[in-house]
Amino acid sequence: MKRREFLKAAIAGAAAFAVPPTLITAAVAGQPAGQTLLGIVRRTIEVNGKAASVFGLQHENGSPGVRLRAGEAFNVLLRNETAESTIIHWHGLTPPWQSDGVGDAPLPLIAAGADRAYDFPVGRPGTHWMHAHTLQEQALLAAPLIVADPDDDSKDEQEVVVLLHDFSFSSPEELLAGLTGGAAAPMQHGGMPMSGATGGAMAGMNHGGMAMDLNDIEYDAYLANDRTLDDPEIVSVEPGGRVRVRIINGATATAFTIDFGELEGELIAVDGQDIEPVKGSRFPMTMGQRIDVRVQLPREVRSFPIVALREGSRERTGVILRPAGAAVAKIATSGDGDAPVLDLALEAQLRAVAPLVSRPVQKRFDMMLTGGMAAYRWGLATNEPIVVDAGDRVEVTLRNMSMMAHPMHLHGHHFQVVAIDGQRFAGAVRDTVLVPPMRSVTIAVDAGNPGQWAFHCHHLYHMATGMMSTFAYRG
Secondary structure, three states: OOHHHHHHHHOOHHHHOOOOHHHHOOOOOOOOOOOEEEEEEEEEEEEOOEEEEEEEEEOOOOOEOEEEEOOOEEEEEEEEOOOOOEOEEEEOEOOOHHHOOOOOOOOOOEOOOOEEEEEEEOOOOEEEEEEEOOHHHHHOOEEEEEEEOHHHHHOOOEEEEEEEEEEOOOOHHHHHHHHOOOOOOOEOOOOOEOOOOOOOOOOEEEEOOEEEEOOOOOOOEEEEOOEOOOOOOEEEEOOOOEEEEEEEEOOOOOOEEEEOOOOOEEEEEEOOEEEEEEEEOEEEEOOOOEEEEEEEOOOOOOOEEEEEEEEOOOEEEEEEEEEOOOOOOOOOOEOOOOEOOOOOHHHHHOOEOOOOOOOOOOEEEEEEEEEEOOOOEEEEEEOOOOEEOOOOEEEEEEEEOOOEOEEEEEOOOOEEEEEEOOEEOOOOEEOEEEEOOOOEEEEEEEOOOOOEEEEEEOOHHHHHOOOEEEEEEOO
């Protein structure tokens, strides 16, 4: 299928989220009233001039993802229309544990041709996403999950959604085998990880006299809404209009700096949680994170690229905002210089609009982030198992003892960043935080959602080779 034909059928990417919510969540004939049918499908896209078979999460009309409104129910019938078993995690939502989406924790994978129903409160508004909790995430089994704020209905503001990916024509199993020296894939298909084997770093830099590893996979392409900068998505905008750009880093092993170029924006939310606005034109984001940036467009009729720069490298992807009649300049997929390496400078500036209520801490844990590229084994070790009681205020200090950064994600909860390298502050509320090499980040979380929750690195291949633990409720 030609790219243009596919995109026209699928109403792909940000364009899909510009249509009315009733189209995105339209009920399917024969389904219970109010229930949304969402299909796990195989689809074809074009990358670097070649056809690529990938996964998708979409409605019968071809529109991807889910858009709901705060206060509604997440009433979804998920249908696996592929020949493979899989499972979907609702990243950013806080469902009951049974609906979380990790294989055998507690429900098994969804078999080929099978359905699974979900019905739980969607919660507060925010930019979230959904993705396979298996190696299939690498094959683009992911989509936006937007919870809109009804209070925004009266705002004169356009919304643009951008989902970033790293893409390979090789299968995720081949990529993992390349990292582990050809050993058997150490991750159970969709379940908890096992031990790893051998491999080697692809790119690194010096960090305090030690070798810091950055990118361990050289991908064939980097995508924004399924497209490269050779054929980017062109988003129609109004001159002088205001735009809320929701960006989701759905890449499996790539961090980015988002570059708004000439536009200065206000960062207003991270991981779907409001923050006190921070002005800027460049914003870092690691795997699994989301940012909401509000920009005011000039009245001149000209185009504005929004570019995602691959960490420590020249590769880039992105979309282009274009008022009617504006010219669109060609943007190369490789820049003139290496992009920045992510650090915690922005994280230290962020302040939550709705921070956790101040209260005593009942339980504290230390979690060591360990591993290395040479053996390609990664792990999490705690001073004692993380076991909490409902109602506890819990703090976990994440200490990265490896030479690679790790985006740490906790399922089923939102946490507040309360310290960096032991320096206390009241930071952002989020669900995924970057821990750079030889740094520590302390998070605080209220234990209010019983279950045995996954707590892991959101680098897919780190998780697959051991960097996964449990945030468990007693009993």
